[in-house]
Amino acid sequence: MVRRQKFTAILSRFGYSAGLQVGTYAVVADNSGAKEAMIVDVPGVKTRVRRLAAAGPGDMVIVTIKKGTPQVRKQISYAVVIRQKRPYRRPDGTWVSFSDNAIVLINQDGTPKGSEVRGPVAREAAERWPSIAKLATTII
Numbered sequence: 001m002v003r004r005q006k007f008t009a010i011l012s013r014f015g016y017s018a019g020l021q022v023g024t025y026a027v028v029a030d031n032s033g034a035k036e037a038m039i040v041d042v043p044g045v046k047t048r049v050r051r052l053a054a055a056g057p058g059d060m061v062i063v064t065i066k067k068g069t070p071q072v073r074k075q076i077s078y079a080v081v082i083r084q085k086r087p088y089r090r091p092d093g094t095w096v097s098f099s100d101n102a103i104v105l106i107n108q109d110g111t112p113k114g115s116e117v118r119g120p121v122a123r124e125a126a127e128r129w130p131s132i133a134k135l136a137t138t139i140i
Helices: 009-013 122-129 128-136
Strands: 023-027 034-041 060-068 076-082 102-106
Touching: 023 060, 023 076, 034 076, 034 102, 060 102, 076 122, 102 128, 122 128
Parallel strands: 023 102
Antiparallel strands: 023 034, 034 060, 060 076, 076 102
């Protein structure tokens, strides 16, 4: 009997190291008022039982704001991962890693909540989210 493989949302992410999993704290790299956030979910990622869902540069995540102004603290929001500390390999063979894990808060329609993005942005995030690429000063 032949066993069939199940291909889900992970198929498009095959072969790259997702470095931010559920529970990871990340720096908020925009001027929306939030300073630090914790990842609580990665929509569209199905995993094995008791395995934490993971995200990498360019992936959308759901976060809760842990540090920031009183208006944004304790809020649930959507965000996009723009930097990841864990090294990951690109298809051309180069390895990329950043000095921190960083996200940008977005609305449900994909527009950023802030008007500027601090620090470099991974090319994977810039290609997938053109509205974030417009605000970025450096794309690596």
